[in-house]
Amino acid sequence: MRDIGIGLAGFGTVGAGVYLNLEKNRALLRERVGCDLAVRRVAVRDLSRQRAVPVPSGVACGTWRELLDDPAVEVVVELMGGIEEPRELILEAIRRGKIVVTGNKALLAEHGAEIFALATEKRVPVFYEAAVAGGIPIIKSVREAFVANHFLRVRAIINGTSNYILTRMAESGLDFATALAEAQAAGYAEADPTLDVNGWDAGHKAIILASLAYGFWVPSKDVLVEGIEKITPADMRFAAQLGYTVKLLAVIDACADGSVEVSVQPSLVPDSNILSSVRGVFNAIAVRGDVVGDALFYGRGAGQDPTASSVIGDLADAALALQAPRESYGFIPHGLYGRLRPSDEVVSPFYLRLGVDDRPGVLARIAGVLGEADIGISSVIQPETDEGQQAALVLMIHDAPRGRMLSALAEIRALDCVHDEPALYRVEAAE
Ligand code: NAP
Ligand code: HSE
16 A cells, blocks of 8 residues: 655644544545555654644654655645745745645635646645635535536635634623633634734635635735624624624625625624524535535534644545646636625625714714715614713614715714714625
């Protein structure tokens, strides 16, 4: 039986998980893949560090460059995180004809065009199932299983850490910092958890999914990304009162004019929508294709074993590609789309929470500004306060273009009866 030589760059949460699960299911993998997936090298940053899972003896190296130089390494698995060094490693691995597996969404979202152009030129596959939604096989599904479809839309919860935080805040009343610390301890968060909470980890994944679905690399600088940092327990309570749950939602839509909408924003998801019940570290991706109709993927979106499952799936594909090369290198560009819809033009309903003076005429002034902008209000909540105090005013807004909504909000903020930072969140329309 043939051995496939693997070099692991990174032996943290995911890298160690890949090693442990390759060991655990070695016999099964041999049967299924028809070869032995053998770890030949493991590169880490700090060889002297004490680890829960020790680097296996005889394969440790202090720099990823050794993976490139070792002829026994046929597949380079990049699980280091970061951008510049992984980029260098992956490009050089491709140049040397080594198959690449990576879980690095930040890198692919920023440099996917460059990496896949080189992969195609050199005819070297790059696999990246772990880059989107942890253990859910969404990349393979979009790339292969749904090849017959135009993608009409995708709605996705694709950051386990932020979904975990939102769930713990809503259901157990935890504060933001404690919930984040729990997600970090569980191995869900990025090395820099800012990316999880500011929406960009989900943003990177949405960019990869949209790029794959629509056949062009979506420019990250034009994608609207907002995080969960400003969501308050009050917003969660108001949302619940109105029949919604607050989620960090990736929205990908094929628009009628041929452009593509891509965004990640905190959104109020109707309780009747199955995505509202996705809790904790779980992710879910609802795909609508013109042939398949609706399909829903659900599973753990982060953590050691689920992510290792995706990486090992890619290793099996790499092993097959080594034995029977084929003309598919991980990303297939096509010319049917090519333009991102500017976020100002995107239309949706909104939730708006304002801190206002509790006195006659305030609601009328705010409604007046919205009316002038041709923006309609669908419902209002104003919890009772003692007269003369400040009050929270929550408005549910009918479909409006985001740019027009933001201009109206700027006018509303300038009113002398409006105080505090307003909260404006997209609302996912009921089906
Ligand atoms: P991690 O626990 O921080 O592990 C990173 C590993 O890379 C460590 O072993 C570290 O070495 C090594 N490393 C970092 N820089 C290096 C360098 N310059 N040279 C050699 N080794 C280096 O990270 P992780 O959670 O496993 O995530 C790894 C990648 O998978 C990231 O791209 C992440 O976005 C992605 N991912 C993670 C998850 C998840 O649930 N954690 C899920 C999907 C995708 P030391 O051990 O010596 O520090
Ligand atoms: N930090 C990421 C998350 C890991 O929480 O979803 C999985 O990509």
